Amino acid sequence: MAPLTEEQKASIRERFAEEDLNHDGYITVADFKEFLNRKGGKFTEEDAAGFLEECDFAHDGKVTLEEVLKASE
Ligand SMILES: [Ca+2]
Secondary structure (H helix, E strand, O other): OOOOOHHHHHHHHHHHHHHOOOOOOOEEHHHHHHHHHHOOOOOOHHHHHHHHHOOOOOOOOEEOHHHHHHHHO
16 A cells, blocks of 8 residues: 555544553553543444554564554555
């Protein structure tokens, strides 16, 4: 697929920063579940894990910005 434009990368970076609630550079299941529920949802850890799995290329339960960028290409 086409490489991302700088604009697309910037917006992905912004979103990543929002989802990485404790700002440690990874989105974990705990971060993502909390992020989803802050928006008024009622998501379980399993739900959050399911979403994250799509981006978690290393299968270590942590999603990095690089993985999100890769998943978005
Ligand atoms: Ca985090």
